[in-house]
Amino acid sequence: MLKINRKIPNPITVIAIFAFISETSAAVSLPFLDNDEREIYIWFLISFPFYLLFLFFITLNFNYRSLYAPSDFDNDKNFLKAFEEESIPATEVTPASSNIEPNTIKLPKPVNRMYIIDIRKAHTEPEIEELLEKVLHPNKHSPRLFLFLTDSVSDILLKEHIDTLTKQDKHSQRATFCIIYDTHSLNTCVLGKI
Structure with missing residues (x-):
């Protein structure tokens, strides 16, 4: 049946x-x-x-x-x-491929805050200049650390404009540390105190 x-x-x-x-x-x-x-x-x-x-x-x-x-x-x-409630154990994140090396950067002691700024979509000089004017000149006197995420075009523009700002800001009391990370080439560039 x-x-x-x-x-x-x-x-x-x-x-x-x-x-x-x-x-x-x-x-x-x-x-x-x-x-x-x-x-x-x-x-x-x-x-x-x-x-x-x-x-x-x-x-x-x-x-x-x-x-x-x-x-x-x-x-x-x-x-x-x-x-049952699933509890996900904390596991260490492993890189997908073994040929990627971690970029280690030693931070100075008084830096307690890091700013991460993604400028991969800024491909013109006025955009980069406007961004740098906003972020690099606050009123605080504490040291700051900036991590800029860039691509090949914005990487070149950013390095040029940070150099010009370095020359203009020589007499500042505050230390600003910049790290530039190119997401395409996976290169890291550390600019010391500017």
Whole structure:
């Protein structure tokens, strides 16, 4: 004898069933409604599937475990494993390839904050000048460290403009250390106190 499996394995199927029921009821009941009632009912029919889909994705996003039933799993142990909180052990990140060497830079003692600035999209001199004017001249007297992420074009422009700022800022009391990291060539350039 043929055994029919009545289990609905996919939660989105439930949404399809509810949408089908609402559309079928509309086909049957709309001819018997007044014009005012039809308008309200048609808006309900249009919005109901989207409302169900919205609720499904909200549930999926915030409480995905509520969509599982014990019958969805082969045995009870797998069902219980799905509801256990996973604790991800802290593992050391290893580089993808073995030929990459880490860039180690010794920082001076009084530096307690590092600014990371991505200038890979700045490819014109005015953009670089404007950025350097903003970040290299605050009012504080504490030493600062800047890490600039560059590509081949912005790397050249940045080095030229940092050199000109170095010449202009010789009499400053504050020490500013700059590290330039080219993300394409993986080169690091350390500019000392400027």
